[in-house]
Amino acid sequence: MKRKEAVRLVKDKLPEKRYKHSRRVAETAEEMAKIFDGDADKCYLAGMLHDYSKYDELSDMYQYVTEYELDPNLLGFKSEVLHGPVAAVRMREEFGVDDDEVFQAITNHTSGRAQMMLNEKIIFVADYIEPKRSQPGVDYIRDIVFEKQDLDFAVYEITKANILHLVSKDRPVYMRAVDCLNYYNMVKE
Numbered sequence: 114m115k116r117k118e119a120v121r122l123v124k125d126k127l128p129e130k131r132y133k134h135s136r137r138v139a140e141t142a143e144e145m146a147k148i149f150d151g152d153a154d155k156c157y158l159a160g161m162l163h164d165y166s167k168y169d170e171l172s173d174m175y176q177y178v179t180e181y182e183l184d185p186n187l188l189g190f191k192s193e194v195l196h197g198p199v200a201a202v203r204m205r206e207e208f209g210v211d212d213d214e215v216f217q218a219i220t221n222h223t224s225g226r227a228q229m230m231l232n233e234k235i236i237f238v239a240d241y242i243e244p245k246r247s248q249p250g251v252d253y254i255r256d257i258v259f260e261k262q263d264l265d266f267a268v269y270e271i272t273k274a275n276i277l278h279l280v281s282k283d284r285p286v287y288m289r290a291v292d293c294l295n296y297y298n299m300v301k302e
Contacts, residue, residue: 114210116154119161122208126165134243135164142239149264151232152214159218159236162210166200167192174199181206186288194287197223224289225272227296234264241271250274269297 114122124132139160146153166174174195178187181202187195201219204210218236221229225237242255250270257267272294279286 114158114162114204114208116157116161119158123161123165127167131164131167134245135161137243137245138163138236138239141243142235145235145239145258145264146232148259148262149231149235151235155212155214155218155232156235156239158210158212159215159222159232160239162200162204162215163219163222163236163240164196164200165219166196166203169196169199171195177202184289189285190287194223197221221289224287225268225293225297226289227292229268229293231264234268238264238267238271242267263301265297265300269294269301272297 120136123135127135139157142151142156142160143153145151146156169192171192174192175188177183177199178185178195183198183202187198198220201216204219205216210216214230214232217230218233221233222236222240226233229237238254238258242251242258254267254270257263257270272290276286276290276294
């Protein structure tokens with residue numbers, strides 16, 4: 114899929130605010146790819162498409178999980194976790210996006226995972242730090258990325274913040290996120 118097609122696809126489906134977020138993630142990912150020697154085109158594409166299924170009906174997402182034999186543990190979660198894996202499957206099955214790096218980046222942008230590929234880490238981080246994000250600690254993560262240029266440490270800090278937030282809200286934590294935290298906790302040392 115070419116950039117223009119991805120932009121049109123997302124613009125036609127998502128609300129304007131989410132479309133603009135996706136565009137900023139794509140641009141941030143492209144910038145990060147240049148710093149970390151990632152693939153700028155794959156990062157842009159994954160960044161543009163990562164939230165494609167963000168507003169799909171939950172029942173439809175569950176059907177995708179079942180039909181495409183995704184991790185059955187996903188059935189215990191809602192859109193916040195599901196929209197990544199579902200968007201990846203939809204991109205592959207409905208739109209012919211068959212690049213594994215793009216697929217994995219879209220799939221795991223909601224939870225991360227242990228041993229992510231470079232472009233996958235870039236999308237995970239870019240989604241968190243794109244310029245309009247203002248959550249507590251985001252400037253600290255931006256500093257890790259752009260000043261210290263330590264992508265693995267950024268993944269660890271984001272995952273830790275996400276898990277702490279979920280625990281503070283008494284929400285379930287997808288095990289893939291826990292695996293991500295444990296793996297990048299070891300890698301950062």
